[in-house]
Amino acid sequence: MIVEFKNIYKNFGAVQALDNVSFLIGNAEIHGLLGENGAGKSTLMNILGGVLPPTSGTIVIDGVEFQHLTPHQAVELGISFIHQELNLVNDLKVFENLFINREITKGKIYLDKKEMIRKSNEVFKRMNISIDPTLYVRELDTLEKQLVEIARAILFESKLIIMDEPTTALTDKEINNLFSIMRELKKNGISCIYISHKMPELFTICDRYTVLRDGKFIASGFFKDIDENKATELLVGRKIIEEKDIHRPQLQTETVLEVNDLSCPPYFHDITFSVKKGEVVAITGLFGDGRGELSEALFGARKVANGEIIKNGKKLNLSSIKQVMKSGIGMIPRNRKERSIIKDMNILNNVSIAHFNAKHKKFFISNKEEIERFEKNRKVTNIKANSPKDPITSLSGGNQQKVIFARWFELDSDVYLLDNPTQGIDVGAKFEIYKLINYLAEQGKSIIVFSSEFPEIYKICHRCIIMYRGKINKIMNHDELNEVDMMFYSTGSNRKES
Amino acid sequence: MADKKITKEKTKVYIQTKVWPFLKNILINHNYVVSLILLLIIGRIASSNFLTFANIMNLVKSSTFIGIIALGMTMVIISGNIDLSVGSILAFTAANTAIMFNNTENVWLSLGYAILVGTLLGFINGFFIGKAKVASFIVTLATMAAFRSLTIQQGQGGPILINQAAYYSILRNLGYGTFLKIPYLVWIFIIIVLLMLFLMTKTKFGRYVYAVGSNEKAAKLSGINVDRIKIYIYSLTGLLTGIAAFLYVARFGSVDTATAGKSFELDAIAAVAIGGTSMAGGKGFIQGTFFGIVVLYAIDSVLSALRVPAFVNDLIKGILILGAVLLQKVLNNRKANN
Numbered sequence: 001m002i003v004e005f006k007n008i009y010k011n012f013g014a015v016q017a018l019d020n021v022s023f024l025i026g027n028a029e030i031h032g033l034l035g036e037n038g039a040g041k042s043t044l045m046n047i048l049g050g051v052l053p054p055t056s057g058t059i060v061i062d063g064v065e066f067q068h069l070t071p072h073q074a075v076e077l078g079i080s081f082i083h084q085e086l087n088l089v090n091d092l093k094v095f096e097n098l099f100i101n102r103e104i105t106k107g108k109i110y111l112d113k114k115e116m117i118r119k120s121n122e123v124f125k126r127m128n129i130s131i132d133p134t135l136y137v138r139e140l141d142t143l144e145k146q147l148v149e150i151a152r153a154i155l156f157e158s159k160l161i162i163m164d165e166p167t168t169a170l171t172d173k174e175i176n177n178l179f180s181i182m183r184e185l186k187k188n189g190i191s192c193i194y195i196s197h198k199m200p201e202l203f204t205i206c207d208r209y210t211v212l213r214d215g216k217f218i219a220s221g222f223f224k225d226i227d228e229n230k231a232t233e234l235l236v237g238r239k240i241i242e243e244k245d246i247h248r249p250q251l252q253t254e255t256v257l258e259v260n261d262l263s264c265p266p267y268f269h270d271i272t273f274s275v276k277k278g279e280v281v282a283i284t285g286l287f288g289d290g291r292g293e294l295s296e297a298l299f300g301a302r303k304v305a306n307g308e309i310i311k312n313g314k315k316l317n318l319s320s321i322k323q324v325m326k327s328g329i330g331m332i333p334r335n336r337k338e339r340s341i342i343k344d345m346n347i348l349n350n351v352s353i354a355h356f357n358a359k360h361k362k363f364f365i366s367n368k369e370e371i372e373r374f375e376k377n378r379k380v381t382n383i384k385a386n387s388p389k390d391p392i393t394s395l396s397g398g399n400q401q402k403v404i405f406a407r408w409f410e411l412d413s414d415v416y417l418l419d420n421p422t423q424g425i426d427v428g429a430k431f432e433i434y435k436l437i438n439y440l441a442e443q444g445k446s447i448i449v450f451s452s453e454f455p456e457i458y459k460i461c462h463r464c465i466i467m468y469r470g471k472i473n474k475i476m477n478h479d480e481l482n483e484v485d486m487m488f489y490s491t492g493s494n495r496k497e498s
Numbered sequence: 499m500a501d502k503k504i505t506k507e508k509t510k511v512y513i514q515t516k517v518w519p520f521l522k523n524i525l526i527n528h529n530y531v532v533s534l535i536l537l538l539i540i541g542r543i544a545s546s547n548f549l550t551f552a553n554i555m556n557l558v559k560s561s562t563f564i565g566i567i568a569l570g571m572t573m574v575i576i577s578g579n580i581d582l583s584v585g586s587i588l589a590f591t592a593a594n595t596a597i598m599f600n601n602t603e604n605v606w607l608s609l610g611y612a613i614l615v616g617t618l619l620g621f622i623n624g625f626f627i628g629k630a631k632v633a634s635f636i637v638t639l640a641t642m643a644a645f646r647s648l649t650i651q652q653g654q655g656g657p658i659l660i661n662q663a664a665y666y667s668i669l670r671n672l673g674y675g676t677f678l679k680i681p682y683l684v685w686i687f688i689i690i691v692l693l694m695l696f697l698m699t700k701t702k703f704g705r706y707v708y709a710v711g712s713n714e715k716a717a718k719l720s721g722i723n724v725d726r727i728k729i730y731i732y733s734l735t736g737l738l739t740g741i742a743a744f745l746y747v748a749r750f751g752s753v754d755t756a757t758a759g760k761s762f763e764l765d766a767i768a769a770v771a772i773g774g775t776s777m778a779g780g781k782g783f784i785q786g787t788f789f790g791i792v793v794l795y796a797i798d799s800v801l802s803a804l805r806v807p808a809f810v811n812d813l814i815k816g817i818l819i820l821g822a823v824l825l826q827k828v829l830n831n832r833k834a835n836n
Contacts, residue, residue, distance in 0.1 A: 363703070
């Protein structure tokens with residue numbers, strides 16, 4: 001399918017979300033769409049999917065000009081949209097999801113399950129994957145769910161598949177698997193629009209790119225003609241902070257946190273490590289390594305079977321989150337939308353909520369104190385907001401995360417647990433988060449970062465703990481770190497399979 | 499001439515930046531105010547006696563019992579839960595308060611007893627919802643049936659009567675008397691509204707209620723003891739229902755165990771909805787519920803002023819509730835799209 005955007009404008013009230021965007025997506029092409037959060041990618045895709053009408057401009061699809069599409073037309077033309085939040089019904093079976101709203105029936109009423117299962121198997125075979133169509137979607141892992149969505153697109157002969165950050169929840173192996181399927185689709189003449197923040201992936205899989213910034217078209221071209229630095233420059237519109245701005249502060253000798261033989265079957269076993277003052281330790285691994293559960297356990301949010309945590313020589317009381325907070329441990333949870341943001345509250349109240357719990361002795365709240373606290377933290381975290389009374393949902397992902405950092409800065413903890421702190425935020429904001437982590441380490445705080453991105457770990461950490469199936473497989477110092485070895489230990493290749 | 503132009507411009511800017519956003523905010527978040535004003539205007543047109551001080555006081559007075567309960571309901575709904583048992587808690591507490599009063603003939607002891615019993619019943623709800631983590635709809639549906647049944651058992655199917663001599667000499671005045679021309683009931687209602695408003699907007703506890711309703715997981719990971727907050731919320735709702743039960747006894751002088759407080763929960767939920775509180779939790783206003791309950795009673799009053807047969811009251815109420823919530827939704831969506 002060939003899609004051409006011609007002078008697309010879109011206004012939301014006074015806000016110009018898209019400002020004269022024109023570019024072309026070729027036949028059997030994987031087209032990388034780049035832009036920071038708020039650059040207008042989603043708006044443009046929603047226009048293509050018929051969800052929003054453009055204010056002006058046209059879309060030409062295979063030679064036919066459309067003023068604005070309806071969702072129904074988009075589906076008829078063969079455009080499928082695979083959303084960041086997967087659109088599958090967990091409590092239905094795989095084949096039921098595949099055929100939802102397009103069920104095959106016998107005599108109009110009776111569902112022809114056999115035929116639907118047969119067709120599902122057929123499509124999975126074409127994709128070279130093995131998923132049992134009679135399983136409940138609930139039982140699938142994230143990659144399989146993603147693949148089911150793609151299978152649905154193929155099943156109904158989509159000509160263009162839009163993928164919005166499909167790899168955020170996937171491990172490297174799964175990403176490679178996804179990519180080989182995408183290449184297969186390309187051979188069959190299917191085009192793909194690939195939206196992602198991850199540069200290495202874009203360079204691996206995409207043929208051409210288009211960069212949007214602040215709703216404007218910036219550039220289009222072939223990936224083979226540019227490098228990552230150039231792409232980032234186009235994306236951000238200015239030279240981003242040089243890597244040398246991120247440095248790892250000198251280690252101090254004092255040990256702050258000791259974890260001894262911590263176990264929580266079946267997730268993790270016998271975890272023992274320690275963290276020094278001013279040290280940044282990364283904990284990494286692949287899906288099923290148990291590090292998500294470990295992060296919760298360290299914060300008292302998950303009961304452990306045995307083991308102890310010692311902070312500054314004192315055994316930690318893990319009975320409740322509040323106890324752990326009071327002992328000087330702060331946590332930025334993964335999955336911001338689900339676990340951090342209180343969406344109905346404004347920025348100010350979002351910052352205050354942890355403070356009230358651990359430090360605020362009085363029953364009453366003072367607005368003045370609240371604003372003072374916020375301003376103090378705003379300076380450190382560099383939150384960009386019009387007014388602290390704006391709803392938190394009005395901020396970009398990066399700024400939301402900074403608000404969450406501010407929430408925990410307010411408690412002045414000694415140890416910070418950061419679980420996937422740069423999830424779903426753009427390049428510029430990522431660097432700001434790294435700088436915040438730097439800042440914390442310089443203040444003599446101890447930081448444990450749970451992450452699966454090698455470049456990130458390499459940039460910020462003194463040491464990296466690699467987990468495999470719930471156990472510590474290897475601990476590497478910064479000077480030993482390299483991506484190949486990290487992969488080697490994450491996949492458990494050093495262990496004889498038992 | 500030029501001056502006039504400038505003032506005109508200024509007025510225009512003023513309207514655009516100050517007046518219009520203010521009006522919009524009222525229309526979207528506080529449209530119960532509009533409903534109330536409309537009802538009062540209709541009432542005034544229908545009957546010249548409608549907008550008298552006495553009639554307005556009557557309106558507020560009759561909404562006191564469900565109104566106090568609805569304040570608790572607001573808190574429950576903001577936290578993302580529901581309480582169907584308030585009507586039965588009122589009946590049980592009122593019945594037992596009447597018995598207590600008969601035995602002691604002491605107003606303060608009876609009040610204390612009502613508060614204690616109400617809080618205890620609320621705590622039972624809170625325990626199952628907070629600790630045992632059963633859905634609030636199910637827990638309170640069960641306790642609604644159970645508490646009602648206990649009450650009827652106590653009254654052997656009939657009413658629980660109050661020692662008339664004692665009632666007339668010390669308790670009745672609370673239900674019918676006035677202070678500065680304003681009924682005691684209205685004073686008490688207003689004071690509780692202000693206290694609840696204060697609790698929900700100016701204290702840590704209030705913040706936690708909103709946080710739990712908006713994102714329970716995030717609240718938990720911020721260290722909030724969510725289970726305990728839920729227990730507090732239900733206990734406090736029970737406490738408020740206990741106060742309402744005491745006032746009910748003072749006002750009516752007897753408790754019919756089968757019908758006292760029947761369907762109070764529905765009117766309370768309706769008042770909360772009209773008052774602009776989101777049924778999904780996380781958003782809501784105490785003051786909204788106050789207006790909501792007054793609107794609900796104003797409908798009755800206006801309809802009788804219009805000489806509309808009382809049979810269609812609930813129809814009109816239903817339409818009004820749907821209309822108010824629909825308006826909030828439509829305007830909110832418009833806000834999101836712009």
